[in-house]
Amino acid sequence: MPSTPIVRIRELTRVFRQGEINVTALDRISLDIAEGEFLTLMGPSGSGKSTLLHIIAGIDRPTSGDCIVQEHNIAALDESALADWRNQNVGFVFQTFNLIPVLTAYENVELPLLLTRLGARERRRLVSAALEMVGLADRAKHLPKQLSGGQEQRVAIARALVTDPKLVVADEPTGNLDSHSAADVLEILRTLSREAGKTVIMVTHDPKAAAYGSRSIHLEKGELVGA
Amino acid sequence: MTVSGFIIKNAFRNKRRAALCVLSVAVSLFLLVSLLVVLNEFTNPPEDVGASLRIAVRSKVSLATPLPLRQRAQILKVPGVEALTALTFFGGLYRGEENTYFAQFGMEPEQLEKVFGEARMPREQLEAWIANRTSCIVGADTAKRYDVKLGDKFPLVGQIYPVDLDLTVAGIYKGTTDDRNVFFHQKYLDELLGDPGTVGMWWVKARSAEDVPAVIDGINAAFANTSAEVLAETERAFQMSFISMWANIKVLISSICTVVVFALVLVSASTMSMAIRERLRELSILKAIGFRRHELFAFILAESFGLSAVGFLLGAGGAWLLYGSIDAATLTAGLFPSLEVTPRILGTAALVAAVLGIVSSLAPALAVARLSVVEGLKTLD
């Protein structure tokens, strides 16, 4: 396993205000994630695992502490810079797929590339390769509603991969899938980390899913347990 | 919580949506009321007290063709005629104006009380007017607009006639349906024109309402087949004929009304049913709890009626308040002496609002009727 940590988390705290009460979602967490790792985050709901994932993926900010990804402290980036950073460095896979219903599979995968300077031909090549990788090249022209859940999630993975990010984060990617499709999706994620050298971070509460990972971390009440 | 409390809470759950619904209904109803008011002003000239007894006599060729002075004596001979005056539309411009919003007429001052009895002013002013050949009387609205007082100069530049009138204000009257007009001596105009021996029109007062048809026939017959045939008609018919020249405008405005109503129903109904469809899930929960279909219909109807009722109050009520308080004559440059929101117009607007309430509840009601509890709970998940 390569040893350079791609993600370095130090004393990370995230506090939400709910009316008068402060809720601590993450409490001074420190964690290193190595490049090429397939890390699974587990824990009961409300344990802070999703919040941690959101911060690593750059869609949430810590209240205090550092989250350094590839030598960038993303907690310090402003909104627009963070948006660009996400586009270039993170691929996100959701529990509910979140494909854009009015766009075809191909167009959904192409979406993140619209923010790059790539020409149409280059985009076409990348999108085709990504769809090929998840085994859906023949479904490129289909709308999401014409796909099965498993296929939708694979399109979502293709979308996450198309910009060739170092980091792929997945929030309960198998939560809405039957066990067969779930296995497909997990297999793809494992391949990504093993063969393409991506760092995959996945939140799940399913031990069977977690078993695909190379390392598993448990959170409870905002703290790491038995890391 | 009561059922009505529930409905109100529901309607304003999405405050922005409710506000936008109400506002779009209000704007449309405001527009509808405004158009109907204008249409009404075009179609129904204001009735006045003496109008039913007055008869307008004009040249059969057209309004612009003058009538010979000699007709006076012949008209007076027609049985049932009580009084008459010449009435000549001068159509001049007041002091440097490019558009003058009030009409000016030459007439016979001694006949004013007999023919236009409703015009009220102090006796000494009437006498002063009769006494001074180059003086005029000004309607209260016009006097107010130009801030003229007794004794002020009141110059008028001729447009139809190649002469200018140099008038002095002798009196200010009010009490007619259109207190804007200015009257001056017909004789003064004749003098300036070199006594052409013609007048614009004759304005006749019949002795009683029963005499009116006979007087009209008598006058028309008296000049048939002469070189100056006339058309006598009641003052109201005369005004209506004026209005009929606007026929196209009327058609235009009424078709716009139709389009507005249609667009209104379309847009508001769709937004309202959108608002209600948003809570199909709630409705299916209610259904699951045990509310019956007709009770749910009642909820939906109450909500859409409520929204359109508020819109009605804002839009039609707003129009009513607005037109009641503005000086229509000034704002419309004299086109309309007043803009009145009649009960009939309010009724029409209320009817449209009610139709709106029903139409916009149709789609959601249908959806609810078809809704099975399970499906409804699933719809938005």
Added chain:
Amino acid sequence: MFHLFKYHYRSVIIRWRSTIATVLGLALVIAVFVLIQSLAVGIEKSSGNTGDPRNLLVTRQGALAETTSVVTREQFNIIRYLPAVARDTTGTPLASGDVLVIINLPRRDGTGNANVMLRGVAPAGRELRPQVALVEGRWFEPGRREVVASRRLADRFANLHVGGRFKTGGVELTVVGIFDAQRSAFDSELWLDSDEARSAFDRPDYSSMLVRQADGAALAQIQKTLEADRRLKMKVVREVDYYKEQTRTSRPIKWLGNGLAIVMSIGALFAAMNTLYASVGARTREIGTLRVLGFRRRSILLGFLLEGALISGFGGALGCAIAYFGWNGYSTGTLGWETFTEVVFDFQITPALVAQGILFAVVVGLIGSLLPALRAARLPVIASLKSV
């Protein structure tokens, strides 16, 4: 800037059920706007289309229109023989003393009477107005009570066909021909011989006179003569300028059109806002997803503004289409403010008007979508991802 054009365009098309009412509503607003403006354009075009640049029109000072003008025969003769007035091959001055009489005629559809302009023209008057061409029958003969009516007027008033007779005052007139005036103001007129008109309607004088200028300096020369001679309280203008000035009729129509459009568009604005708010609400998660993928708030904002513009653009285009295919070229009439007679004109839906209509719609759409678009751009990413 518009990375998401396809997304928004596709959304508008696919989610048409939720936007159709707004599109139709806006289409009606724009149709009304375009139609009313096209009336004004029609009137202006007919005025702007009238006259010959070589002609000068002489009227009484202070008269706003030919109908209220008087030119005495003495004045007519003085001006006629000025060197500034061109002459024909036989040496006769090209000048026509016109007599304008307003007569009241019954409409063809039986909806009552309306005033119509009857113009008495001298033989030179026809020569001076080459726009007017006979299309049926023959011209009137001097000395006979014959009239020639414009085709458009003939369509609107009873008895104005060739051979038709009508009585006005004590005079009976026979229609002997129909002319077409190429959509100019003369399309709202009946013509007869000038001297015949004076005798039939008992007019000692002419109303106005039209002359052909001898050269470019004629206008100034005639003006100088008029100023020098106290008998001539008259004014002279180019014929085309006179008709260009006759726009009073179109002005209130424009106001009506603008006023209505503004009020109606406020109503449509609320509807558009509602639709777009609903659209943003229903697509909260899509917006969140786009943000996660790296789209900035500004892209989202622009995207939804674009969507508003698209929806309203469709509405505007549809409205213009309704107006164009329903009414373009449709001839109608109204009471002219200058002459107090029926003015016949067409709905003229010009490309400029269509552009105005669509632009107007798009502006309404942009304003209406501003708040919903801002809301979309401000949605918190994580919360919107959790939205159902």
